[in-house]
Amino acid sequence: MGTALAIEDLHVSYYGTDAVKGVSLTVETGKLVGIIGPNGAGKSTFLKAVLNLIPKDKGTLSILGTSIQQARKKIAYVPQRSNIDWDFPITVLDAVLIGTYPHLNWFRRPKKEHKEWAIQCLERVGMQEFSRRQIGELSGGQQQRVFLARALAQKAELFFLDEPFVGVDMTSEETIIQILKELCEQGKTVIVVHHDLSKANDYFQELILLNKELVSYGTVEEVFQPDIISKAYRGQFAFINEIGVSM
Structure with missing residues (x-):
């Protein structure tokens, strides 16, 4: 590996204000990794900095x-839905075709294949029936599935997704996580802000727990310890109890 x-x-x-401080870690290939932490912890900032x-x-x-x-060319990135212009006049199929562009030579248009x-x-x-729709006509979950399809079209080795489950329906969420797990079974690596x-x-095999600094990184079992979670969330005990981490 x-x-x-x-x-x-x-x-x-x-x-001049620190958003991410002194993070060091190594992720092995073939892992499904979640980036977690409280609001303002620098999760999306961390992801964007990694992607330059x-x-x-x-x-x-x-x-x-x-x-x-x-x-x-080996990296696929699915940004937060709030960062995408859904009024842009592009169809679902054309949006996914963009994923093939990194593998085209300059000025070449996509071919039949x-x-x-x-x-x-x-x-x-599960979005082939919507190929001719304008992307703004879709629901949140459908939009997220289309952008996952675009990432798949890149034939990437490493996938980064920023909050892919926000504002999506349960069917779309289940579809997305199942595909992400299948990618890892194929040897791909998937890193998700969650x-x-x-x-x-x-959902995940490993977790990166951030609160500007790296609080913990390891398997879900290693990171999901009461003292580690409370350190990141700074004593939000009611919230911690809600997620099933006993104190």
């Missing part, structure tokens, strides 16, 4: 044993 992600002393700040979408103050990282620039592959990806997420701790044990 190789290394999917290696981070050493990652720091990120906004206007925002600048970091310092720190080194490698993805699949190389730099982010060299590994770009690329469209067939995009349709297969839509079928996998907010619902009650489902962490069912």
Whole structure:
């Protein structure tokens, strides 16, 4: 088993205020990893810094044993739905076709085989019947499935998803998590920013627990300890009890 992600002393700040401080960790390939922590813990900031979408103050990282620039074609990213312009005039099929672009040469348009592959990806997420719809006409769960299909179309090795279950229906959530588990069974690595701790044990193999700093990283059983969770959530005992971590 190789290394999917290696981070050493990652720091990120906004206007002089620390958002992520001194995070170091290594994720092995083939893992389904959840990033958890309280609101304002820097979870999305951490993810964006890893993907070089925002600048970091310092720190080194490698993805699949190389730099982010060299590994770009092997990475798929599904952003938060709130960051997407759903009024953009693009159909579901065209949105998924964008996932094939990293594998096209400059100025080449997708061919028949690329469209067939995009349709297969839509079928996998149960959205093939909506291929001609404008993406803004879909429900939240349907939109999220379409963007997962776009990620699948990239044929990536490492998948990053930022809060994929927010505002989606239960059917879509079950479809998405099942596909993510299947990807890991195929040797892919999946890293997910997640907010619902009650489902962490069912969804993930490992957890990254953040509160600006790395509080804990390990298996769900290792991280889901009362003292570790309360350290990250700073004594929110009622909330911790709600998720089933006895104090």
